[in-house]
Amino acid sequence: MSDLHLPTFDDVVAAAERIAGYANKTPVMTSRTVNAAFGADVFFKCENFQRMGAFKFRGAMNALLQFSDEQKAAGVVTFSSGNHAQAIALAAKLLGIPATIIMPHDAPAAKVAATRGYGGNVVEYHRYTEDREQIGRDLAKRQGLTLIPPYDHPHVIAGQGTAAKELLEETGELDALFVCLGGGGLLSGSALSTRRLSPACKIYGVEPLAGNDGQQSLRSGNIVHIDTPKTIADGAQTQHLGNYTFPIIRRHVDDILTVTDDDLIDAMRFFAERMKMVVEPTGCLGFAAARNLRESLRGKRIGIIISGGNVDISRYSAFLAGHV
Numbered sequence: 270m271s272d273l274h275l276p277t278f279d280d281v282v283a284a285a286e287r288i289a290g291y292a293n294k295t296p297v298m299t300s301r302t303v304n305a306a307f308g309a310d311v312f313f314k315c316e317n318f319q320r321m322g323a324f325k326f327r328g329a330m331n332a333l334l335q336f337s338d339e340q341k342a343a344g345v346v347t348f349s350s351g352n353h354a355q356a357i358a359l360a361a362k363l364l365g366i367p368a369t370i371i372m373p374h375d376a377p378a379a380k381v382a383a384t385r386g387y388g389g390n391v392v393e394y395h396r397y398t399e400d401r402e403q404i405g406r407d408l409a410k411r412q413g414l415t416l417i418p419p420y421d422h423p424h425v426i427a428g429q430g431t432a433a434k435e436l437l438e439e440t441g442e443l444d445a446l447f448v449c450l451g452g453g454g455l456l457s458g459s460a461l462s463t464r465r466l467s468p469a470c471k472i473y474g475v476e477p478l479a480g481n482d483g484q485q486s487l488r489s490g491n492i493v494h495i496d497t498p499k500t501i502a503d504g505a506q507t508q509h510l511g512n513y514t515f516p517i518i519r520r521h522v523d524d525i526l527t528v529t530d531d532d533l534i535d536a537m538r539f540f541a542e543r544m545k546m547v548v549e550p551t552g553c554l555g556f557a558a559a560r561n562l563r564e565s566l567r568g569k570r571i572g573i574i575i576s577g578g579n580v581d582i583s584r585y586s587a588f589l590a591g592h593v
């Protein structure tokens with residue numbers, strides 16, 4: 270894949286300038302309870318307070334702001350059942366670009382409604398019999414739409430990297446950073462920022478135990494493909510890393526860790542009870558892993574990216590009540 274033009278930190282800097290005024294500069298929060306339990310200084314970058322509720326708005330906005338006039342007129346297409354769909358729909362709406370979102374026919378009604386609410390044109394497909402990436406490519410070709418995938422795109426990666434850039438500019442250098450991992454857009458972008466702004470910082474990706482393709486990929490040196498994993502972390506149910514994200518992760522990331530769904534529920538409860546924050550299961554990955562490692566983090570300065578807060582409220586309350 271040496272012919273790919275991989276994004277660099279300069280692209281993250283350009284993305285930050287481009288999306289300023291559209292994206293929120295999200296708060297960095299601390300908790301005395303966490304600091305005492307860890308014996309460390311822990312900084313949470315709260316992308317659950319990003320527009321549309323997750324960091325995905327950063328990458329989507331950075332990609333759409335680089336469309337030519339022809340691309341803007343024809344429109345954008347993407348495939349996603351989750352936060353990327355809403356991010357593209359919102360970014361497109363803000364820029365007056367038509368957006369087509371390919372979603373599974375059995376996607377949660379709330380997510381379809383949210384995507385439609387932002388003005389997205391939803392096209393349904395059958396997840397067990399049809400290939401969403403193929404549908405996306407066909408639509409792009411037939412209707413002249415520009416395909417912006419959820420993670421494997423240089424403009425998306427550069428946009429996602431702006432969250433860690435903001436965090437490090439606020440905290441100064443850190444000893445370790447924990448980042449939620451699905452297809453690796455957030456992790457690879459975060460790695461670009463971290464390697465420049467805090468070169469000695471350990472960078473950890475965190476994925477659900479049931480879907481540890483990233484860990485297998487990092488250890489084997491090749492992109493490992495898996496079946497859609499069964500986990501409550503729906504934002505990390507990706508089947509493989511990307512051709513852009515993997516080389517960056519391989520080069521800069523120290524390790525990929527895993528946590529169980531029970532770890533995620535414990536973290537979700539902690540955020541609700543102690544920090545008064547609604548965090549979706551996938552958004553808890555980084556904190557859950559750091560908690561498991563806390564003995565080894567004593568005396569250190571730790572960054573944790575909370576990636577999003579979009580969770581169906583009845584599902585969320587079932588998690589908190591221990592019914593899931």
Ligand SMILES: *Cc1c(COP(=O)(O)O)cnc(C)c1O
Pocket residue numbers: 323325351352353419420429449450451452453454455456504505507549551552576577578
């Ligand atoms: C998409 C998403 C992730 C995973 O991001 P990748 O860039 O695919 O690794 C993590 N958390 C949330 C809330 C997400 O929406």
